[in-house]
Amino acid sequence: MKEKLSCFHAAILVHMTQTGIVIFALPGLLAVQFGTNGWLAVPLYFIVTLINVSLIAIVYRVGEGKSIFDILERSIPKVMLYPLYVFLIGLWSLIGCIAAKKYILLFQLIAFPTTNPMAFKFVIDLLAYALIVKGLYNIAKTATVFFWLIIWMGLFLFYFFGDLEWVTFTPFVFQGGHHDVKTYFDIYAAFLGYELSLLFIGYSDRKTRLVKAIIWGNGITAINYILICLVSFGFFSLPQLKSLFVPLLDLLASIKLPFIERIENLLYGFFLFSTILTIGMYSWSAKEVSQRIFPTVRSRFLAFVIVLLSFIVSFIPKSLYEVDKWLRLLAYLEFWVAFGLPLLLISVLIVQRGSKGELSHG
Amino acid sequence: MVKCILIASVLGTSIILSACSDRRIIxxxxxxxxxxxxxxxxxxxxxxxxxxxxxxxxxxxxxxxxxxxxxxxxxxxxxxxxxxxxxxxxxxxxxxxxxxxxxxxxxxxxxxxxxxxxxxxxxxxxxxxxxxxxxxxxxxxxxxxxxxxxxxxxxxxxxxxxxxxxxxxxxxxxxxxxxxxxxxxxxxxxxxxxxxxxxxxxxxxxxxxxxHPEEALIFAFLRGKFNQGEIIMDLGSRNGIKETAMLSAINSKRRITVNFDQGVPTVYCHARIQGSIMEYNGTLKISDIHGRHQLETQIAQNVTERANKMIRLMQNNGVDSLGIGRFVRNSMSYSGWKSLDWMAKYPEVKVIVNVSVFIKDVGKLKI
Incomplete structure (x- = not known):
């Protein structure tokens, strides 16, 4: 019998999948988009994710724990599902690969600037591959270990409390922002990752309390983001925050301990753990979907092909601007997948229930 | 085992190779x-x-x-x-x-x-x-x-x-x-x-x-909160004797409030200073509570005068180094602040400084 996810592991897995490279730009994005006290938008985004999670919860309850593929394939012919599957494979493997490329390009801002970024990408993809082939249960356990390896960095936020000036926050809420539609999606990218929990359904049982785990994981992410953004809005002045490309990196660079300073390189390295998890989970999801198209092909081989293809694709975007452009498009598509896929599944389940009712009545 | 060795060797080689072009020798x-x-x-x-x-x-x-x-x-x-x-x-x-x-x-x-x-x-x-x-x-x-x-x-x-x-x-x-x-x-x-x-x-x-460097502490009183510092106060002359006092181990807190009268802001800057007297050559008996109160008032007056002079200098030069504008901004509506040309208004803004001084002790001597 397959091992099932525990509630704690699932929660941490959701949190770690969400925590990726967008966290570095998040305070700046909020400042540009919402203006004054933009950090207050984080709870609003959290509420939107909860609405999405409630759709996933309906799929879980009504589908009685069946995997999303079983639900879809029961009502829709497989051939008709293939375009959707191919789209999901492409989208999820690209999100993983472009997120990794962005992590590397940001890393090269502070270290090894002239090294070929694809050399780092190769190493990261190799690690991601080693993670994917181990299966979801082991990925979840790895996520828990990685979580403990990075969560302590939250203590550094206390370092800034002495430097926070309440006058900098201003009493104004959401004034002076751009309120640009595209940037709403850019910010939402920081929360994406929980939607992959749709694929956990087949790996969980009652004890997993999956919906509770997703909410908890999401909650940890939201609290984390609120604290980071709150500190950023007090530490930087608003126009300064707007001008910074990766404010979290500047925040880390400002830490000066009596025995050490300039530790942002070291701390940024720790974020590799959460980035690998994000890459791993998106690639694993792509592999899960590809398994439905090629059920007889070995899972390891599929994982290898996905990682290899995404590695080749990641040669294309060369600058941070290009990577951001790609990520923006991918996050936009993923937002609609996050809401669209559960809605599609709910519709299919309603049809299935209706025909079941007709059969029982007939 | 073979796979582990393979992965480890690929990782190791990649890291070594990738570090080659960005090599740093101290x-x-x-x-x-x-x-x-x-x-x-x-x-x-x-x-x-x-x-x-x-x-x-x-x-x-x-x-x-x-x-x-x-x-x-x-x-x-x-x-x-x-x-x-x-x-x-x-x-x-x-x-x-x-x-x-x-x-x-x-x-x-x-x-x-x-x-x-x-x-x-x-x-x-x-x-x-x-x-x-x-x-x-x-x-x-x-x-x-x-x-x-x-x-x-x-x-x-x-x-x-x-x-x-x-x-x-x-x-x-x-x-x-x-x-x-x-x-x-x-x-x-x-x-x-x-x-x-x-x-x-x-x-x-x-x-x-x-x-001037001697005004640095006055600037610090007006700019925010701090816990360490010392200042020499020239308290004028009494009976032909030039009086000075040195306030040490200073703790200071500042609070700024803004009132609007017919759209014109008046800024109140209140500084609470606490410290020890380490040197005093005036005529007051500072071991006595009344003498200390008098000295506190004299120091407060001295700081207030110097603070007013400093604020005038800043207003005359059109520099808001104390960040008064931030408090004015926070006491207005956002649209009101945006329509206000603060730097044009700043030189005419009335800033009232109110300093209170508390002498914690006067050193080891009882006299």
Whole structure:
């Protein structure tokens, strides 16, 4: 019998999948988009994710724990599902690969600037591959270990409390922002990752309390983001925050301990753990979907092909601007997948229930 | 097992290979510790850098380089031609700007420093009354590495509130923020040593006025909260005797409130100062509670007068170095603030300073 996810592991897995490279730009994005006290938008985004999670919860309850593929394939012919599957494979493997490329390009801002970024990408993809082939249960356990390896960095936020000036926050809420539609999606990218929990359904049982785990994981992410953004809005002045490309990196660079300073390189390295998890989970999801198209092909081989293809694709975007452009498009598509896929599944389940009712009545 | 070895070897090889092009050997790197910016007579930029020598066998403790260029980055390329070392800015601690250059504006240089990911936001920004390059490259008998000497001098002085602590982050924050202007400490060359020359006040990125070093603590009282410092008060003359008091171990808190009367803001700046009297040569009996109260009132009056004078100087020069505008902004509506031309209004704003002093003790003596 397959091992099932525990509630704690699932929660941490959701949190770690969400925590990726967008966290570095998040305070700046909020400042540009919402203006004054933009950090207050984080709870609003959290509420939107909860609405999405409630759709996933309906799929879980009504589908009685069946995997999303079983639900879809029961009502829709497989051939008709293939375009959707191919789209999901492409989208999820690209999100993983472009997120990794962005992590590397940001890393090269502070270290090894002239090294070929694809050399780092190769190493990261190799690690991601080693993670994917181990299966979801082991990925979840790895996520828990990685979580403990990075969560302590939250203590550094206390370092800034002495430097926070309440006058900098201003009493104004959401004034002076751009309120640009595209940037709403850019910010939402920081929360994406929980939607992959749709694929956990087949790996969980009652004890997993999956919906509770997703909410908890999401909650940890939201609290984390609120604290980071709150500190950023007090530490930087608003126009300064707007001008910074990766404010979290500047925040880390400002830490000066009596025995050490300039530790942002070291701390940024720790974020590799959460980035690998994000890459791993998106690639694993792509592999899960590809398994439905090629059920007889070995899972390891599929994982290898996905990682290899995404590695080749990641040669294309060369600058941070290009990577951001790609990520923006991918996050936009993923937002609609996050809401669209559960809605599609709910519709299919309603049809299935209706025909079941007709059969029982007939 | 074979797979593990394979993965480990691929990882190891990749890391080694990837590190090849960005190799750093510490003996081959010149870590710039301090840099100075001046303006030459023909309008060019004079840049000097100071590099402490890591080699213990070397007779000299530092190396200095000087060049003329159009920008700091161009200067770094030119300077690297003069040195056998690879110049690195990651350990930069001080950036000194000559006052004559600062009067023209320093944002383009600050922008270059902020943009460079290698440079720490904790780098100190300092003005030099005179030639910054000369101060940085001078031989001080007792201080073989001037960069480090200046860093320690500023560190100690900012702890004692003799100058405000101004890092690259602080300067940029205040430059960008509405309702406050940046400041920077001033130092000057005194032959065999360097001394604190006051506080430079900026309008945006241009240095426009300065405060005397003796006024630094008054500035600190008005600017925020602090826990360490000492000040000598000239309390005037009584019966032909010049009275002075020294207030030490100071704790100070500041609160600013704003009232609007028919749309015109009046700013109330209240400072609560607490400290110990370490020296007093007046006629009051400070061991007595009434004498202490009288002295507290005298000190409060003295601080208030000096604070008013300082605020007038700032208003006359159009510099909001105390950040009064931020409090005015926070007491208005957003649209009201946006429609207000704060810097035009600022010189006419009424600022009422209210200082209360509390003497904790008068030292070990009972008399």
């Amino acid at each position: 003996e081959e790197i010149g870590f710039i510790q301090s840099a100075s910016y001046d303006r030459s007579a023909d309008g060019q930029l004079i840049i000097a850098i100071s590099i402490p020598k890591a080699d213990s066998g070397s007779k000299v403790s530092r190396e200095e380089f000087l060049t003329t260029a159009r920008s700091a980055k161009e200067a770094r390329i030119t300077l690297s031609r003069q040195s056998q070392l690879t110049l690195a800015s990651g350990q930069l601690r001080n950036v000194l700007f000559g006052c004559s250059l600062a009067r023209l504006g320093i944002w383009e240089h600050i922008d270059s420093l902020v943009r460079d990911t290698v440079i720490s936001p904790q780098v100190r920004i300092t003005l030099v009354d005179g030639d910054a390059a000369k101060l940085l490259t001078r031989q001080y008998k007792q201080h073989p590495i001037p960069g480090r000497y200046i860093e320690q001098l500023l560190e100690k002085s900012s702890r004692n509130q003799t100058v405000p602590k101004v890092t690259l982050h602080d300067f940029v924050k205040e430059y960008y923020e509405e309702g406050i202007d940046p400041v920077a400490p001033i130092i000057r060359d005194k032959g065999d040593h360097v001394e604190i020359g006051g506080i430079g006040l900026f309008r945006d990125d241009r240095y426009v006025a300065s405060l």
